[in-house]
Amino acid sequence: MSTLLEARRVTKIFGGGLFDRTSTLALDDFSLAIDGDRPSITAVVGESGSGKTTLSRLLLGLTAPTEGRVRYEGRDLQAMSRAEWRAFRRDVQVIFQDPYEVYNPFYRVDHVLATPVAKFRLASSRAAARGLIEDVLRAVGLRPEETLGRFPHQLSGGQRQRVMVARALLLKPRVILADEPVSMVDASLRATILASLRRMNAELGISILYITHDLTTAYQISDNIVVLYRGSVAEAGDVELVVKQPRHPYTQLLLSSIPQASAARTWMTDNAMASAAVYDAAGAGCKFAARCPSVASRCREAAPPLFQTDRHRAVSCYLHQDAPSLAPEAMVSAFALPSVTRGRRS
Amino acid sequence: MRNLLVHYGTPLGAVTAADSVSFSLRAGERLGVVGESGSGKSTLALAILRMIKPPGRIDAGEVWLDGVNLLALSDEAMRQVRLARIALIPQGSMNSLNPVMRIKDQIADALRDHGLAPSRRQVEERVRELLESVGLRPEVADMFPHELSGGMKQRACIAIAISLRPRVIIADEPTSALDVVVQKQVMETLARVQKDLGASVILVGHDMGLMAQFVDRLGVMYAGRLIEVSPVRDIFTQPLHPYTEMLIASLPSLEQKGTFRGIPGLIPLLRDLPPGCAFHPRCPHAVDRCRAEEPRLREIRPAGWAACHLR
Ligand SMILES: Nc1ncnc2c1ncn2[C@@H]1O[C@H](COP(=O)(O)OP(=O)(O)OP(=O)(O)O)[C@@H](O)[C@H]1O
Ligand SMILES: Nc1ncnc2c1ncn2[C@@H]1O[C@H](COP(=O)(O)OP(=O)(O)OP(=O)(O)O)[C@@H](O)[C@H]1O
Ligand code: SF4
Ligand SMILES: [Mg+2]
Ligand SMILES: [Mg+2]
Numbered sequence: 001m002s003t004l005l006e007a008r009r010v011t012k013i014f015g016g017g018l019f020d021r022t023s024t025l026a027l028d029d030f031s032l033a034i035d036g037d038r039p040s041i042t043a044v045v046g047e048s049g050s051g052k053t054t055l056s057r058l059l060l061g062l063t064a065p066t067e068g069r070v071r072y073e074g075r076d077l078q079a080m081s082r083a084e085w086r087a088f089r090r091d092v093q094v095i096f097q098d099p100y101e102v103y104n105p106f107y108r109v110d111h112v113l114a115t116p117v118a119k120f121r122l123a124s125s126r127a128a129a130r131g132l133i134e135d136v137l138r139a140v141g142l143r144p145e146e147t148l149g150r151f152p153h154q155l156s157g158g159q160r161q162r163v164m165v166a167r168a169l170l171l172k173p174r175v176i177l178a179d180e181p182v183s184m185v186d187a188s189l190r191a192t193i194l195a196s197l198r199r200m201n202a203e204l205g206i207s208i209l210y211i212t213h214d215l216t217t218a219y220q221i222s223d224n225i226v227v228l229y230r231g232s233v234a235e236a237g238d239v240e241l242v243v244k245q246p247r248h249p250y251t252q253l254l255l256s257s258i259p260q261a262s263a264a265r266t267w268m269t270d271n272a273m274a275s276a277a278v279y280d281a282a283g284a285g286c287k288f289a290a291r292c293p294s295v296a297s298r299c300r301e302a303a304p305p306l307f308q309t310d311r312h313r314a315v316s317c318y319l320h321q322d323a324p325s326l327a328p329e330a331m332v333s334a335f336a337l338p339s340v341t342r343g344r345r346s
Numbered sequence: 347m348r349n350l351l352v353h354y355g356t357p358l359g360a361v362t363a364a365d366s367v368s369f370s371l372r373a374g375e376r377l378g379v380v381g382e383s384g385s386g387k388s389t390l391a392l393a394i395l396r397m398i399k400p401p402g403r404i405d406a407g408e409v410w411l412d413g414v415n416l417l418a419l420s421d422e423a424m425r426q427v428r429l430a431r432i433a434l435i436p437q438g439s440m441n442s443l444n445p446v447m448r449i450k451d452q453i454a455d456a457l458r459d460h461g462l463a464p465s466r467r468q469v470e471e472r473v474r475e476l477l478e479s480v481g482l483r484p485e486v487a488d489m490f491p492h493e494l495s496g497g498m499k500q501r502a503c504i505a506i507a508i509s510l511r512p513r514v515i516i517a518d519e520p521t522s523a524l525d526v527v528v529q530k531q532v533m534e535t536l537a538r539v540q541k542d543l544g545a546s547v548i549l550v551g552h553d554m555g556l557m558a559q560f561v562d563r564l565g566v567m568y569a570g571r572l573i574e575v576s577p578v579r580d581i582f583t584q585p586l587h588p589y590t591e592m593l594i595a596s597l598p599s600l601e602q603k604g605t606f607r608g609i610p611g612l613i614p615l616l617r618d619l620p621p622g623c624a625f626h627p628r629c630p631h632a633v634d635r636c637r638a639e640e641p642r643l644r645e646i647r648p649a650g651w652a653a654c655h656l657r
Contacts, residue, residue: 186382186613187552188593188596189382189608190608192610194606215600220598220603254526257530258600259555259558260600261599263582263583265558267559
């Protein structure tokens with residue numbers, strides 16, 4: 001496998017140093033690699049504050065890791081030449097959670113789309129540029145005549161988000177990092193946008209990192225999945241395995257908490273007194289220990305390593321300590337598990 | 347609710363956010379209202395409480411609660427109905443808690459407002475009871491909103507809403523900002539307090555999974571109209587309206603991969619609705635009549651109502 005984009009043993013701490021009690025450990029010795037040979041869709045799921053956006057900002061070189069490296073085609077993002085950086089900025093595109101901050105409020109949205117066309121010389125004439133822009137807008141379900149010519153505040157959150165998807169499409173990048181690309185979009189349209197991400201992967205060979213709190217859409221579009229819990233990997237591997245036979249207690253809790261859109265009612269229990277999530281200070285042990293129904297004394301002593309429970313899955317939980325553990329430097333290849341479900345797509 | 351009509355005045359002309367909306371709610375029932383963003387769900391919820399603010403206006407309709415038409419009440423009488431008989435957990439309410447007031451004072455305000463629990467001791471007692479009923483520790487009473495997690499804030503909002511033991515609880519997207527694990531806890535809390543009070547619930551939202559698991563009957567809104575109302579089980583097995591059918595087909599599931607698809611076309615602009623059925627430009631079954639005549643909500647099968655000419 002040749003690695004296109006990679007985070008290797010990355011830690012990100014906000015505010016203060018490692019031992020400062022007011023600091024936040026947003027990402028904790030995290031590794032992930034995106035394969036350049038086989039374009040895949042990798043989902044990163046986790047609850048609010050688990051470190052998803054921090055990860056995407058690190059992978060884009062928008063923040064520097066406190067420890068560890070982020071590399072694109074083997075080059076450390078922090079050490080790139082101007083030409084390498086320019087190529088990186090074209091090859092790796094992003095769709096952000098709150099697209100509002102990406103827009104300059106004084107420019108019409110046309111600007112957001114016209115800038116990359118000019119900067120990367122995507123069209124030979126004004127008319128060709130306009131045609132290109134209209135095509136990508138329609139591809140994400142926007143009416144060009146109702147979108148172009150408007151200022152960012154004149155669009156709804158969902159519309160702004162779709163303009164960003166359109167912009168990413170425009171550049172035909174090698175990697176798209178999509179951070180909650182459909183969280184502000186309605187159900188009927190969500191399917192359309194996710195289907196277009198999937199098409200970009202299958203037809204244009206673009207690798208996609210889909211960052212979300214929504215396990216259901218993650219399951220639908222991805223090959224591999226990483227479940228984050230407070231900056232650490234709880235479970236990672238083939239999406240079919242992780243979703244159908246979750247092994248980490250947190251993944252199990254997440255899956256059982258999702259209300260299913262079906263006639264079968266199994267969701268509600270009478271155990272309403274379970275108090276709101278307790279967030280204790282991260283101790284030395286497993287970060288999930290405070291909420292874990294299977295917690296044992298050793299869980300509080302040291303954080304569990306990743307155990308490779310299946311060929312295509314790793315779980316960070318002592319319940320699986322009989323499986324071989326993975327050394328941190330082996331993590332990268334453990335996450336970039338070749339998908340067993342490839343070829344299923346049209 | 348009968349024939350509700352609500353307009354919002356905008357610089358580009360009046361927008362009809364609710365048009366001839368009618369439905370009924372039984373005692374102890376949980377009714378869901380779904381629809382895409384801007385379809386009029388919050389408008390409907392606010393109209394029940396006469397809380398539509400200018401430039402919005404209720405132009406017609408009746409809202410009957412236990413034999414009284416709320417839309418005909420005096421302002422003072424309506425003020426008494428709010429909270430005491432119908433309580434609203436507004437959209438984004440966890441962020442509308444007063445940041446400089448302790449939780450107990452925010453609950454006490456509601457009690458005093460309606461002349462209940464006059465003594466300080468009675469207030470403290472009631473606050474403790476209410477917090478306990480939503481699964482919050484008594485210490486929370488003395489905390490400020492920023493000291494609480496999202497789920498705890500949402501529970502505090504439920505505590506305020508039920509403080510006067512209302513007959514109807516209207517919850518507008520009560521969990522849309524929460525993680526699934528916390529969402530489940532909050533909804534279980536709501537279900538329990540509802541049962542204790544014997545109240546009815548109107549749950550407004552767009553999460554079909556949440557609706558499937560929580561409500562008894564479901565109303566589907568499209569472009570300011572209620573286009574289907576059916577028992578929730580029927581909605582998922584035999585939807586009546588083509589929009590409902592396509593909406594359900596667009597939902598991703600954890601069961602089977604690659605099965606969902608979007609609804610082609612766009613949501614129409616409310617100030618520029620197509621003639622006839624508002625859904626006809628996106629409907630695969632549309633015939634001439636759909637383009638000319640607006641379908642009314644009719645009972646198609648027992649308890650199953652839909653607004654579609656082909657039914
Ligand atoms: N610039 C920053 N300064 C200080 N702390 C930060 C900063 N950015 C993020 N954090 C903290 O790091 C942690 C991870 O945040 P992050 O935004 O990555 O979470 P997330 O998984 O994207 O959450 P969400 O689902 O809410 O978007 C949080 O505790 C957050 O408060
Ligand atoms: N104050 C207002 N002024 C003008 N138009 C308004 C106002 N409030 C709502 N509207 C319009 O009325 C329509 C219905 O709005 P409403 O808030 O009821 O939708 P909703 O279904 O609750 O949407 P969401 O899912 O986004 O909460 C929308 O088209 C909206 O733009
Ligand atoms: S390591 Fe222990 S506390 Fe952590 S998830 Fe596994 S059993 Fe639970
Ligand atoms: Mg984020
Ligand atoms: Mg609303």
